[in-house]
Amino acid sequence: MLKNESIVLYSHEYEREALSISSRLSFPLDGKVKFCEINSQFIPYAENNILIYGNGKMGEFNIIVIIFPLFYEDSEEIYRKLSSIERINGLVLMVSVPDKRLISKPIYTKLQEIYMKSSAIDKTLLLAKANRYLDILADNTCFTFIDHRGSKLHFFRESSIWTDVLNDNKQGVFQIPGGEVFFAIRNYSANGEIYIGINKYMVVNNVLLRDDNYDDNVGLVICEFGLGLNEFVPRCVSLEIAEKSYGTCHFGFGNNCTFGGMIDEGYHFDVTYSSFSLYSSDKLLIKFE
Known part of the structure; x- marks a missing residue:
């Protein structure tokens, strides 16, 4: 039986998006919500329905939310570890947000509008x-x-x-x-x-x-x-x-x-x-x- 808990994984640049995640969802997160900042030193993964999200940090969760991009770099290790989370029993949400590297560009505000509106579609x-x-x-x-x-x-x-x-x-x-x-x-x-x-x-x-x-x-x-x-x-x-x-x-x-x-x-x-x-x-x- 999974704990009545949810976790939100995000990189430092996307803390604001993580903390306001409820505005992008059509339902409340289950129970206690844990927010966990991820860095490139540790790639979260799952084994036997357990989420490992840091050195010595692990647990079972009803809902796992991952704010993308979680990492800017690509590698087979990153792909395979994040893919292992998809096999967890429960709900896994991959939430895409505009790339912060574009924040100084005029297009960024328009991207924010597109992502929010398309997330809230009926x-x-x-x-x-x-x-x-x-x-x-x-x-x-x-x-x-x-x-x-x-x-x-x-x-x-x-x-x-x-x-x-x-x-x-x-x-x-x-x-x-x-x-x-x-x-x-x-x-x-x-x-x-x-x-x-x-x-x-x-x-x-x-x-x-x-x-x-x-x-x-x-x-x-x-x-x-x-x-x-x-x-x-x-x-x-x-x-x-x-x-x-x-x-x-x-x-x-x-x-x-x-x-x-x-x-x-x-x-x-x-x-x-x-x-x-x-x-x-x-x-x-x-x-x-």
């Missing part, structure tokens, strides 16, 4: 869109993605279809702002061509290929397909939360083991597309221009 609106997508996707396992630049990628669904809309039973892993449906792509099933930015890649058995030894994307593994639901996230693919935007789709790269896949990589990130068509065989399922 979940019934998200669920209505999610159910429409679920009805379209559920009967299909083979898909083709096409965009206006010339991408044409064939792939198979590995997992059931997941919905990132916070539920009422306080169980599972959810992102805030929320709003996407997604599924794991079967390993070795993605083949074709895809554009990322201005660069075109061949995809062979889920792996990106291109004749450029200096391209960091070469060798990345496609693992996920998803569709955005949140109309308060602009269709701007450069946003950190762009994959939540209604009218977009995205491909995930890296690990998909936490949502029903078999691809075990030490990273995960998304690339979003604002103009696309999705087919199953020759049948058009979804199109946005």
Whole structure:
């Protein structure tokens, strides 16, 4: 039985956002709330349903809230340790906030508005869109993605279809702002061509290929397909939360083991597309221009 406690993990720059977390949630946190500042000297992780969040600091919690970005740097160790928290019984909330490194830029105030508004969206609106997508996707396992630049990628669904809309039973892993449906792509099933930015890649058995030894994307593994639901996230693919935007789709790269896949990589990130068509065989399922 978990203690009736919640914990909020944050880095020093985001203390204000952590202390005001209730303004971003549609429900109160359970029981006693612990606030814990994290630094790069200790990466929190979970073992056997116990959260380890500092040297000698550990416990069981009903609700775990992580304010992102928790770390500015990326590494396989950071990814794997934070991913272990997703396996805890209870509710895990990954809350995204604007990057404080942009605070001196004119765009920062607008980003704050976007994040707050998209976090507060009525979940019934998200669920209505999610159910429409679920009805379209559920009967299909083979898909083709096409965009206006010339991408044409064939792939198979590995997992059931997941919905990132916070539920009422306080169980599972959810992102805030929320709003996407997604599924794991079967390993070795993605083949074709895809554009990322201005660069075109061949995809062979889920792996990106291109004749450029200096391209960091070469060798990345496609693992996920998803569709955005949140109309308060602009269709701007450069946003950190762009994959939540209604009218977009995205491909995930890296690990998909936490949502029903078999691809075990030490990273995960998304690339979003604002103009696309999705087919199953020759049948058009979804199109946005």
